[in-house]
Amino acid sequence: MTLSEEERDRLADIVRLQPTKNNELQERWGLEGGSEVHSYLEDHLGDYYYRNENSYICATPEAADLVDVEPGVEGDDDGVQVIRVPELEAQVFEVVAGPDDRSESVVSVLQSVRDAFDTDPGVDAVREALGNLRRKGVVETVYRTVPTYKLAVDREGVAVEVV
Template identity: 70%
Template sequence: MTLSEEARERLADVVELQPTKNAELQERWGVEGGSEVHSYLESELKEYYYRDDNSLIRATAEAAELVDVEPGVEGDPDERPSVIRVPELQAQVFQVVAGPDERSESVVSVLHKLREAFGIDPDTDDVRSALQSLRRKEVVEVEYRTVPTFRLAVERDTVDVEVAD
């Protein structure tokens, strides 16, 4: 199957962001809704992606070779990842969120740490989205108290974090 330039670029996004969700691809591709993402995946990239047991979108090995893009997560599939490739905000969140032996913290707490550590003021929804994406990559875990709270699921120094464009 020959892919158009747009399809190759979008497939590269799937490889880079995996494991991912419709909403994350929707934002990356600038489309109207998750149904448009699903429709595109089914019509243009059906041979190159699948949904895992948690319904997360993952690229096939053939897709990664085809677009020559490093996957968003590297490591043994039965263990936590050893390398993650994430946007800058997710890398910053990884640096400030509570460690695995610390008390988990709220999105607002992480936001305050980002302001202090990096002098940035992202939207609360962007911080929540970054935490959830890191959770899908299995390097952050959630604990439900009055509100969802987060902490690292791994020691910070066991994962190389690379900032992807």
């Protein structure tokens, strides 16, 4: 199957962002909704992606080889060593409580991002960033009165690349 330039670019996005969701690809690709993303994936990239046990979109190993892009997470038995994330996720990773610190709420992380980076993301964007980092295995959720978050890894042990 020969891919067009657009298909190759979008496949590269899947490889970089995996595991990812329809709405993340929808925003990145400028599509109208999750169903449009699903249709595109099925019609154009059906041989190169799958949904994992949690229904997140992942690229096949052949896809990563085809587009010569490294997957969104690199690691070994010692854990995650590199994550490739959008800018907001990199900012959240930098400010969220460390593995030995008390976990913090989404609002607390939001305020830390605002203070550290002179930016004003919405609370939903920060919540989504935390969820994406959790799926990559670098943030964990601690359930208290509300869900709270902290790093699941040593911050210095992970290189963050903004995509």
